[in-house]
């Protein structure tokens with residue numbers, strides 16, 4: 001069997017993405033936190049919110065059956081371990097209110 005030469009490769013660009021370009025797939029939502037770092041944000045539907053969480057934005061509880069968002073450091077491989085549950089509106093207004101407690 002003769003080996004066929006592959007035509008592919010010529011038109012394919014290799015190398016790094018341009019600086020500043022979003023390097024995450026579109027299924028991921030990454031937003032900048034109040035501290036300037038990138039955070040991955042995921043929505044939690046009301047039906048899936050079955051526990052009480054403490055929102056770091058307002059320091060109040062997020063009641064079960066409340067649609068909210070989960071946020072964690074996108075740049076940290078173990079960031080998901082440090083995820084926080086926020087009220088959707090608190091996360092949206094994070095730049096205005098500032099965190100009441102440190103991420104730890």
Ligand SMILES: [Zn+2]
Nearest residue numbers: 055058087090
């Ligand atoms: Zn809140």
